[in-house]
Amino acid sequence: xxxxxxxxxxxxxxxxxxGKSTVAKIVAKRLNFLYVDTGAMYRALTLKALKQNIxxxxxxxxxxxxxxxxxxxxxxGDSYRVLLDxxxxxxxxxxxxxxxNSHFVASIHEIRQLLWDIQRSYRKNHDIVMxxxxxxxxxxxxxxxxxxxxASVQERAKRRYLQxxxxxxxxxxxxxxxxxxxxxxxxKNREIAPLxxxxxxxVIDTTFMTIEQVVSAIIxxxxxxxxxx
Ligand code: DC
Numbered sequence: 370x371x372x373x374x375x376x377x378x379x380x381x382x383x384x385x386x387x388g389k390s391t392v393a394k395i396v397a398k399r400l401n402f403l404y405v406d407t408g409a410m411y412r413a414l415t416l417k418a419l420k421q422n423i424x425x426x427x428x429x430x431x432x433x434x435x436x437x438x439x440x441x442x443x444x445x446g447d448s449y450r451v452l453l454d455x456x457x458x459x460x461x462x463x464x465x466x467x468x469x470n471s472h473f474v475a476s477i478h479e480i481r482q483l484l485w486d487i488q489r490s491y492r493k494n495h496d497i498v499m500x501x502x503x504x505x506x507x508x509x510x511x512x513x514x515x516x517x518x519x520a521s522v523q524e525r526a527k528r529r530y531l532q533x534x535x536x537x538x539x540x541x542x543x544x545x546x547x548x549x550x551x552x553x554x555x556x557k558n559r560e561i562a563p564l565x566x567x568x569x570x571x572v573i574d575t576t577f578m579t580i581e582q583v584v585s586a587i588i589x590x591x592x593x594x595x596x597x598x
Contacts, residue, residue, distance in 0.1 A: 377402070377496040378511075379591065380504035382564060383518035385468075385552045386525035388575050388583065389500040392518065394449070395584045397498040400591065404449065405442060405491050407501035407508070408471075410484050412462035413440050413453045415471040425473040432479045440487065469548075472555045481507070481562055503562035505570050514594055515570035516587055524576045525549050 379402065381393050390406060397404035414435055417423075423430050441452040451459045461467070474480050481503075488508045491497050499508065505515035520528075526546035533540050556564040566572055571590055575583050592598055 376492045376494075377513050377591075377595070378492060378504075378509045379498045379587065380509055380512035380515045380570075381498065381500040381518055381587075382502055382504050382506070382516070382567075382570070383500075384520075384525070384549075384556060384564060386529055386549055387518040387520045388528070388580065389518050391580055392575075392583045392587065393498045393500040395580070396587050396591075398447075399584070399588060400496070400498070403491060403495040403497045404444060405488065405497055405499040406449070406451075407484065407488055407499060407504065409442060409451045409462060410440050410487065411471050411475045412467050413451055413458055414438060414474045414480065415467050416458055416462050417453060418474065419466065419470065425470060428477050428479075431474055431477060435474070435480045435483050440484075468552075472552075472559070475502075476555075476559045476561055478561050502556050502564040505567050506565065507562045514587075514591055515567060516590070517566045517570040517572045518583070519572060519574045520576045522546055522549055522553070 379393075379396065381389050383389050393406075394404050396402070414431075417438060418425065418431060418434060421434065423434055425431070439452075439454055443450040443452060449459070450457055451462060453462075485508055488499065488504075491499070492509070501508070505512055505517075523546065526542055526549055529545050529549070530540060530542045533545075573583060573586055578586075
């Protein structure tokens with residue numbers, strides 16, 4: 370066993386809008402684990418490509434750009450910052466433009482490999498809760514606990530609608546639903562590291578669950594696995 374295997378990994382995969390970030394942050398806090406949002410890394414590279422006007426249909430240019438980039442996830446209490454080449458881009462990476470274009474970098478194998486190395490390095494010194502699409506399948510196939518967080522498309526669109534409304538943005542719920550469906554198709558049908566339900570993952574359908582219920586379910590699974598109470 371190499372030393373990295375000692376650290377516990379809770380891998381949380383699932384489609385966009387299933388509540389992964391919210392739940393993963395709370396679980397990490399309760400267990401005193403490090404929280405790692407891998408989507409933020411794909412978003413950061415997408416933002417850089419947009420800023421540098423790199424053609425999303427030119428994979429080689431995107432790969433070169435990625436090789437020349439540093440991405441850091443900085444956690445300080447309840448604050449999670451994303452640094453792209455030293456610059457704080459935590460808010461900028463959440464725009465609609467970044468969301469709709471992030472599938473380009475996410476479908477390039479060489480870029481995923483670069484990010485996998487960074488993602489795996491977090492386990493060297495910490496127990497972690499890591500969320501994304503391919504954590505249980507590619508990043509940590511040996512994760513001690515794998516969760517697939519799901520919710521119906523309608524529910525995910527509703528949650529997004531309410532989230533935007535809170536920010537003072539009125540969106541058409543059917544348009545949001547269509548966007549989610551497109552993102553699902555891209556995540557599930559891409560050739561490289563597609564999102565899938567693994568045989569050894571526990572599927573939690575959060576459609577009719579509260580955040581607290583989902584968090585408790587994951588912590589109970591962790592306790593079952595480890596015998597810790
Ligand atoms: O979870 P998110 O919406 O922040 O993810 C942003 C993009 O990155 C989205 O296109 C899916 C992709 N992604 C991925 O391919 N693999 C991951 N482990 C995490 C995100």
